[in-house]
Amino acid sequence: MTHGAHSFSVERGLNAWREEIDAPVAAFFSSCVHCGLCAQACPFFVETGDPKYTPIHKLEPMRLLWEQEFTLWGKLKKTVKDRLDAKLGREPKPLITDAMLEEWEPLLYDSCSMCGRCSMVCPVGNDIHYMIRKAREGMVASGHSPEGLVAASVRAVNTGSPMGLQWKTLDVQIKHVETSSGLEVPIDKQGADYLVLLSSMEIINFPEYLEAITKIFDHAGVSWTLSQTCFEATNAGIQIGSKDIAATLVQRVVDAAEQLQVKNVISPECGHAYTAIRWEGPNAIKRAYPFKVYHIIEVLDQLRADGRIKTEGKEMDRLSMHDPCNLARKSGVVQQQRSLMDLVASNFVDLKEHGEFQWCCGAGGGVSSNERAEPLKLAAFKRKKAQIEEVEPERMVTMCATCRTQLEEGLEEFNMDIPVVGLTEIIADHLVEKEVENKKAEES
Amino acid sequence: MTPMDFLLLTKGPLFSLAIAIFALGILIRLFEIFALGRAHNYAAARGNEVIPGLKTMYRRFNPDPGTFQRSTFDVVVGTLWHVGFVIALLLFIPHIELIKSTLGVSWPGLPNPVVDAVTAITLLGLVAVLIHRLTHPVKRFLSTPQDYLIWAVTFLPVLTGYLAYHRLINPYPLALGMHILSAEIFLIVLPFTKLTHIFTAFVARYYNGAIFGRKGIQS
Numbered sequence: 265m266t267h268g269a270h271s272f273s274v275e276r277g278l279n280a281w282r283e284e285i286d287a288p289v290a291a292f293f294s295s296c297v298h299c300g301l302c303a304q305a306c307p308f309f310v311e312t313g314d315p316k317y318t319p320i321h322k323l324e325p326m327r328l329l330w331e332q333e334f335t336l337w338g339k340l341k342k343t344v345k346d347r348l349d350a351k352l353g354r355e356p357k358p359l360i361t362d363a364m365l366e367e368w369e370p371l372l373y374d375s376c377s378m379c380g381r382c383s384m385v386c387p388v389g390n391d392i393h394y395m396i397r398k399a400r401e402g403m404v405a406s407g408h409s410p411e412g413l414v415a416a417s418v419r420a421v422n423t424g425s426p427m428g429l430q431w432k433t434l435d436v437q438i439k440h441v442e443t444s445s446g447l448e449v450p451i452d453k454q455g456a457d458y459l460v461l462l463s464s465m466e467i468i469n470f471p472e473y474l475e476a477i478t479k480i481f482d483h484a485g486v487s488w489t490l491s492q493t494c495f496e497a498t499n500a501g502i503q504i505g506s507k508d509i510a511a512t513l514v515q516r517v518v519d520a521a522e523q524l525q526v527k528n529v530i531s532p533e534c535g536h537a538y539t540a541i542r543w544e545g546p547n548a549i550k551r552a553y554p555f556k557v558y559h560i561i562e563v564l565d566q567l568r569a570d571g572r573i574k575t576e577g578k579e580m581d582r583l584s585m586h587d588p589c590n591l592a593r594k595s596g597v598v599q600q601q602r603s604l605m606d607l608v609a610s611n612f613v614d615l616k617e618h619g620e621f622q623w624c625c626g627a628g629g630g631v632s633s634n635e636r637a638e639p640l641k642l643a644a645f646k647r648k649k650a651q652i653e654e655v656e657p658e659r660m661v662t663m664c665a666t667c668r669t670q671l672e673e674g675l676e677e678f679n680m681d682i683p684v685v686g687l688t689e690i691i692a693d694h695l696v697e698k699e700v701e702n703k704k705a706e707e708s
Numbered sequence: 709m710t711p712m713d714f715l716l717l718t719k720g721p722l723f724s725l726a727i728a729i730f731a732l733g734i735l736i737r738l739f740e741i742f743a744l745g746r747a748h749n750y751a752a753a754r755g756n757e758v759i760p761g762l763k764t765m766y767r768r769f770n771p772d773p774g775t776f777q778r779s780t781f782d783v784v785v786g787t788l789w790h791v792g793f794v795i796a797l798l799l800f801i802p803h804i805e806l807i808k809s810t811l812g813v814s815w816p817g818l819p820n821p822v823v824d825a826v827t828a829i830t831l832l833g834l835v836a837v838l839i840h841r842l843t844h845p846v847k848r849f850l851s852t853p854q855d856y857l858i859w860a861v862t863f864l865p866v867l868t869g870y871l872a873y874h875r876l877i878n879p880y881p882l883a884l885g886m887h888i889l890s891a892e893i894f895l896i897v898l899p900f901t902k903l904t905h906i907f908t909a910f911v912a913r914y915y916n917g918a919i920f921g922r923k924g925i926q927s
Contacts, residue, residue: 288915290741294908298855299786300846304778315849334744336736337900383920384927385775387786388905389768389913391920391927543923546750556752596754596924617774620925 270362277365277406281326284398285334292395293330295388296320302382302392307624307644308375319382319392322371325360326399332359362406369408372399374637377644379589379624393594400505409504412634417500417509424516426500426633427464431492434467438490441475447482449474452524453489458563459526459555460488461497461517461541463534465665473533473665476692477560483695484572486563488530494520497531499540503630507548514545521555528556530563533686535590535628535664542595559591560688561663565600568607575694578610584657585614585687586648586671587622588664601663601687608694609661615651623647627670645674652682660684711882718888726892727810733899734907741911753922760921761914767926768913781840789833792826796866799823820873827870834863854901861897864890 302319303309309317331338349356380393403409416426423430438449450456458481466473481488494516501509521529531538542557558566567573585605591597598619605612617623626644631637648671652660660675660682662668671684709717769787776783797803801817808814817823838859841847868877868887877883897903905912920927 285744286746287741287744288746288912288919290744291908291911291915294737294741294902295905295912297858297902297905298847298850298852299782300844300850301775301779301782303846305775309846313845315846318846318850321850335740336733383916385772386916387768387771388909389764389916391912391916394919543751546752547747550750552750552752593925594923598925620927621772621774 271358273406274358274360274362274365277402277408278329278360280402280405281329281399282333284401285326285330288391289326289395289398290330290334292388292390292392293323293327296327296390297388299387302386302390305382305385307377307379307381307626307647308640311643311646312640316371317375319376319396320390322368322376323392323395323399325364325368326395326402328359365403365406365408369403369410370636372396372403373410373413373630373634374640375644376629377589377624377626377631378629380593381589381621381624384593384620397505401507404504404506410630410634410636412636413500413504413630416630416633417504417506420496420498420500421509421512424494425464425496426498427468429464429467429496431495434462434490434495437467437471437474440471441478445475445478445482447478449478450489452492453487455525456487456489457527458486458488459521459524459529460490460532461530461537462490462495462532463498463537463665464496465498465669466532466534469669470533470665470686472689473686476686476689479692479695480564480567480573480688483574483698484567486567486572489524489526491520491524493523497534497537497541499537499544500630500633501548502536502540502544503633510540510544511548514541514548517541517545518549518553521553526555528558528563529553531557531559533560533663533665533668533688535588535666539590539594559595559597559663561591561600561604562597564688564691565603568604573607573691574696575607575691576696577694578608579659579690580610581658582611582613582656583609583659583661584612584652584655585618586625586660586662586667587618588662588667589622589624589628591663592618592622593620604687604691605661608690613655613657616654617651623651625667625670625674627666632666632670641670642674642677645670645677649674649678649680652680657682661687661690663687711879711885715881715885715888718885718892722892723888726895730895730898734904737899737904738907738911741908749922754924755921757918757921760926761916761918764917764920764927765910765913767917768909785833785836785840789830789837792830792833793862793866795826796823796830796869800869824870824873827866827873830866831863831870834859834866838863858897858901858903861890861894862903865894 300318306317306319332342346356376396378393378396383391383393386392419428420426442449460477499510499513501513517529529541531541538559546552585601625648626641631641660671662671662684663686668684668686675682771783799818800823804814804817841851865887868890871877872883872887916927
């Protein structure tokens with residue numbers, strides 16, 4: 265790119281930030297006293313010890329813009345500087361340069377999973393991850409987002425899946441599930457109660473999920489369906505930080521749900537997909553949905569509370585659980601997964617810091633789609649590893665395909681023989697079989 | 709200029725000027741924040757915003773156990789000197805008299821020896837946090853000249869107050885004048901630096917609590 269093109273793209277980035285800076289952002293920047301407590305809340309800092317990974321530092325370019333254009337003092341300073349430059353016949357030095365954004369790209373993407381833990385501990389109350397999400401909008405607009413995430417976004421927009429997965433692949437899996445379970449997987453059922461979405465990663469790595477929900481929903485008598493036009497729940501737009509891409513992808517879900525006239529949409533065992541559809545989606549498309557959105561864990565817990573899930577037997581080994589950031593800290597789903605664990609586990613132990621204070625696995629927020637971030641992703645995992653070592657479980661349970669993949673890969677890297685399982689599958693494994701249930705009903 | 713002239717200057721026109729800049733500056737900053745507003749949120753809320761927002765305003769005084777464990781010095785010394793500063797500012801009887809004569813409101817104060825001890829602790833705390841800032845890798849990395857400036861303008865009123873109270877600077881009008889002047893510098897600098905956190909931290913905490921509260925989490 266030429267110099268002119270660079271400054272043009274920087275300006276686009278700054279325009280995006282100007283749009284993103286709102287009252288909370290101004291209050292947050294006004295309040296930071298550089299205490300650095302956010303660093304000790306961040307797995308990327310804690311496990312590398314490099315001060316440049318201090319969460320608030322990742323926002324320095326956006327803070328500079330805020331100071332110069334959104335505060336009286338900043339405007340005064342700018343006026344004086346401009347006058348001085350004019351008087352001395354100097355070329356004014358830009359506040360934020362392309363080189364600066366390039367330097368910050370790895371800080372905003374590779375070393376941040378937008379887990380939001382810093383936002384929970386900041387003593388002045390800064391919601392730092394809220395600002396990181398906004399800062400990424402400017403990075404996309406100025407052409408400074410990681411290649412891996414750009415590629416995933418392009419694939420998601422073009423093919424419907426960030427991994428380029430197509431319906432025919434899923435169809436093969438559906439046939440397989442139908443054969444092995446003897447149950448029908450409903451497709452494009454008009455007026456079903458629930459539209460079930462999946463994530464490509466789940467379809468590829470954890471095919472057991474689809475079989476598990478097929479069994480559970482049959483068991484509980486839930487009316488549900490898949491949609492052939494939209495099965496993907498994940499949203500690369502949310503990870504890369506582009507409202508436009510996010511809106512395009514969310515719109516597909518909304519169209520499918522409206523076309524099938526479902527009452528509810530279920531986000532799969534995936535963290536960011538839930539944030540994308542549940543919280544960001546309506547704002548991306550600028551309207552409220554005519555349906556409700558639930559994470560599969562919320563649906564399962566509701567079925568449990570309504571007495572629609574009957575289980576038998578319990579897992580006897582020592583199980584612990586990893587709360588996905590997007591589900592627990594960022595969406596308030598903390599108790600549901602524990603109630604479900606109670607149903608099927610006799611020896612469950614929580615990690616010491618869990619729920620809203622859990623530690624990220626290190627792979628969220630687009631880190632796992634960004635090949636360049638691989639070493640940092642593994643470094644950040646060490647915090648999770650330390651947490652797991654503290655309670656010495658025999659297996660880990662989680663409910664997000666990205667977390668699960670990261671846990672599996674990380675534990676393997678450190679030669680820790682701790683299998684990782686999805687909560688939905690465990691529930692499916694303990695369902696009372698229908699014939700047995702019917703027999704019992706006949707006897708009584 | 710005699711020490712008495714100096715004292716009269718700091719108590720008179722400079723005081724009015726400092727108060728005016730402080731009040732106007734803070735009002736402008738708060739306006740700059742609130743005028744930006746927030747985009748309408750179309751996502752169905754899981755929880756309330758107001759109550760969790762108010763709760764977070766208080767809760768951030770009390771860090772979670774993990775933060776306490778990992779940043780014990782910050783939490784203990786930080787809390788200590790902040791509380792000490794507020795006690796010396798608001799519960800020292802001559803300060804209450806000043807507030808009464810300016811704003812017309814008053815409240816009971818603490819005995820002088822108590823405020824004296826609190827002030828000494830605050831001074832030690834402030835020195836300790838400066839050393840911490842200069843030596844801690846993260847704090848050192850983050851620190852800008854402004855961080856050291858606001859440390860100095862915070863430290864000076866406490867120090868000069870302590871010196872004046874103990875008659876360590878003579879004559880007394882000079883000591884008192886220096887104390888008042890340093891307080892005025894603090895007030896003038898406040899709206900244009902991160903000392904604004906004295907006010908905006910509560911706004912920030914509210915927004916934090918409200919944003920998380922809407923999603924059903926108490927932050």
